[in-house]
């Protein structure tokens with residue numbers, strides 16, 4: 275397909291690379307800041323402009339990968355007639371694009387995407403479209419990029435986005451806090467990498483509820499007390515440690 279990408283952040287960059295890798299043609303990158311559009315356009319080998327500029331009208335699909343809030347006002351800046359336009363957000367309804375074009379949909383990558391990471395693994399996509407024809411076109415594109423493509427309503431996409439925040443954003447925040455703790459306490463955070471990977475890997479084959487280990491699961495009050503005393507100088511981590519311990523204890 276011939277594609278125009280609107281946005282130049284993490285998702286725009288990663289999807290741009292995946293599109294090119296799978297033999298699609300990116301015609302243009304459009305972004306609020308033209309210098310951001312240029313950086314991505316140079317990498318993808320295409321033209322660029324800002325949102326007020328002359329947007330290429332010859333593409334088969336327009337992929338809008340801009341911040342969630344900006345999607346709501348996009349129709350004031352962008353009118354695409356009957357051209358197929360999709361957004362990439364987990365928690366924004368399909369209908370947000372109804373005044374941008376008659377044909378619209380969603381191409382939501384259910385993955386944490388960062389433009390600085392070059393090793394792109396296969397991305398699962400949750401997709402939707404406002405008509406059968408629109409949906410079929412989005413499905414064709416998504417399937418050319420990934421073998422993991424699922425239709426999802428606004429409601430299901432929103433629910434999965436909440437779960438995605440918990441499993442990815444929250445666990446990464448815990449990793450960051452643990453890393454900071456290790457640095458301050460002069461122990462090697464990298465020694466925890468096999469543990470992090472094993473914990474995540476197990477979710478593919480087992481229910482996490484059945485895999486819980488650790489002092490809270492064992493109701494090991496002696497060890498919990500020792501940990502909390504060590505965390506006296508790490509108040510933020512201590513607060514979260516207490517909250518999560520309480521949650522695990524309540525499950526038992």
Ligand SMILES: NC(=O)c1ccc[n+]([C@@H]2O[C@H](COP(=O)([O-])OP(=O)(O)OC[C@H]3O[C@@H](n4cnc5c(N)ncnc54)[C@H](OP(=O)(O)O)[C@@H]3O)[C@@H](O)[C@H]2O)c1
Nearest residue numbers: 281282283284285305306307339340341342344363386387
């Ligand atoms: N990153 C992820 O892991 C991920 C995964 C799945 C879905 N998503 C969704 O994908 C979308 C883009 O996320 P991202 O991570 O790529 O964000 P990002 O890296 O922060 O990039 C944000 C983009 O939005 C543009 N933008 C911000 N405010 C704008 C405005 N008022 N008007 C026009 N453009 C505006 C920025 O343009 P300029 O740089 O030119 O200002 C930039 O291109 C979001 O809907 C997000 O929920 C993200």
